[in-house]
Amino acid sequence: MVTLPRPKKIAFGLHVPKSFAKLADTKPSMQRLYIGATALVTQTALDAGNPMVDKETRKNSATRTFAKMIVTTGSGVCARSIGEWIGENGIKKGLFKVPECFKDIVKNTYSSTEAQKNELESLGMKIEEIQRKNSSQILESLTKKKYPRAIGAIAGVAMAVVSVFVADMLFIDPITNWMLDKCPRLNKNKNKANENKQQCENKCKGWKA
Amino acid sequence: MIKPRQFFKITAPRFHIENNGKFLTRTSALTFTVSGLGQGLSVLNNKKLPKDDRKYIFCQEMATMGINLVALLTFSNEFGKWGKKLAEKGKILPHKINAEQVKQYMSEAGKKALDSKVQSKISTHIKAASVAATILGQIVALNVFAPIVRNVLAGYADKRSKQKCKNIDGIKHIASPVMPATPIKNEEQVPATMFTSTLHSTRANDMFNSFADNPNKNLQELLDQHK
Numbered sequence: 001m002v003t004l005p006r007p008k009k010i011a012f013g014l015h016v017p018k019s020f021a022k023l024a025d026t027k028p029s030m031q032r033l034y035i036g037a038t039a040l041v042t043q044t045a046l047d048a049g050n051p052m053v054d055k056e057t058r059k060n061s062a063t064r065t066f067a068k069m070i071v072t073t074g075s076g077v078c079a080r081s082i083g084e085w086i087g088e089n090g091i092k093k094g095l096f097k098v099p100e101c102f103k104d105i106v107k108n109t110y111s112s113t114e115a116q117k118n119e120l121e122s123l124g125m126k127i128e129e130i131q132r133k134n135s136s137q138i139l140e141s142l143t144k145k146k147y148p149r150a151i152g153a154i155a156g157v158a159m160a161v162v163s164v165f166v167a168d169m170l171f172i173d174p175i176t177n178w179m180l181d182k183c184p185r186l187n188k189n190k191n192k193a194n195e196n197k198q199q200c201e202n203k204c205k206g207w208k209a
Numbered sequence: 210m211i212k213p214r215q216f217f218k219i220t221a222p223r224f225h226i227e228n229n230g231k232f233l234t235r236t237s238a239l240t241f242t243v244s245g246l247g248q249g250l251s252v253l254n255n256k257k258l259p260k261d262d263r264k265y266i267f268c269q270e271m272a273t274m275g276i277n278l279v280a281l282l283t284f285s286n287e288f289g290k291w292g293k294k295l296a297e298k299g300k301i302l303p304h305k306i307n308a309e310q311v312k313q314y315m316s317e318a319g320k321k322a323l324d325s326k327v328q329s330k331i332s333t334h335i336k337a338a339s340v341a342a343t344i345l346g347q348i349v350a351l352n353v354f355a356p357i358v359r360n361v362l363a364g365y366a367d368k369r370s371k372q373k374c375k376n377i378d379g380i381k382h383i384a385s386p387v388m389p390a391t392p393i394k395n396e397e398q399v400p401a402t403m404f405t406s407t408l409h410s411t412r413a414n415d416m417f418n419s420f421a422d423n424p425n426k427n428l429q430e431l432l433d434q435h436k
Contacts (some may be wrong), residue, residue: 035351
């Protein structure tokens with residue numbers, strides 16, 4: 001019996017765009033934005049379709065979640081961005097210095113010069129500029145690019161922690177209520193509730209009389 | 210022990226560079242814990258709330274924080290591993306690189322034969338896949354899993370509190386903050402004109418309770434319901 005050779009398995013994979021590599025260096029502010037933007041859709045939808053409560057409660061909780069998500073995401077992204085800006089500019093303006101040992105850390109993480117070049121390219125440096133530099137200059141500029149980013153990320157997280165106490169605890173509820181008052185679409189339910197309350201009070205007055 | 214100065218200058222930036230996915234997860238966990246504690250403390254300091262309510266809402270806030278934290282750490286960790294696996298197996302590929310090259314990169318012997326530019330591209334791609342999957346895990350944990358669990362628990366607690374108002378014999382007791390629960394036995398026997406009678410007070414309370422439960426319901430419907 002003739003046995004046919006088994007066909008070689010061909011490996012298929014989904015090709016991702018070139019910009020996908022940039023996700024390796026995601027900043028905390030961007031991460032907060034991704035989480036907040038999706039929360040705006042998913043949490044509002046989940047609250048609007050919650051079968052455990054009645055229709056009116058669903059509407060109210062969904063509008064409140066929507067308003068709250070806008071406020072919390074806005075304050076979170078702003079706080080982190082400010083922290084990142086302070087961290088990155090602090091090094092550029094000489095407030096903090098890049099420690100000498102950090103060069104070794106970068107060298108260990110990106111062992112080959114090609115990896116360092118690739119990282120510099122993904123950080124936004126032009127290819128011609130990279131090609132003009134020798135290996136030690138490449139390591140130097142990568143360290144100078146990476147350290148401010150790391151300090152910026154840490155400062156961003158610190159600012160986020162501070163913003164929880166300053167913004168979230170003090171301003172979230174008033175801002176959410178203000179948004180619900182100002183926005184006529186969100187306010188529709190509240191107006192109706194107030195109208196009903198007024199009607200009920202008038203009726204009670206009539207009964208008592 | 211690490212000094213705080215050294216921690217902020219070297220240890221934390223090193224962690225950020227070496228493993229950005231884990232850095233994002235741990236810092237998110239930190240901010241969520243602080244935010245949960247802050248909200249809990251603000252409830253405890255809220256003098257407008259009764260003391261018992263304060264304790265209850267504080268426990269609720271802590272439970273929410275716990276659900277968020279456990280979901281965040283579990284999901285982001287598992288998703289991160291899954292993303293890394295997908296990239297290592299060549300299921301998602303970097304730009305202009307095929308699955309064979311990724312397979313070659315994963316074996317010790319084959320790695321040396323690859324061009325250094327390809328090597329660096331693949332290693333960056335694996336890192337990016339891990340970070341992207343970690344963020345996806347965080348989104349699923351915080352925006353899908355935690356709200357569903359919270360809604361189910363809140364609905365269950367709401368049902369239990371409503372059931373407290375009903376007697377086992379079928380006699381309805383009205384839970385009212387104004388007056389003690391009063392059973393209604395034979396509604397038809399009591400004249401319906403006197404508002405001052407106990408029954409009418411209880412009816413009014415009943416109506417107000419329904420109104421409090423559904424503030425947006427049409428008033429006429431409520432009045433008809435409690436006629």
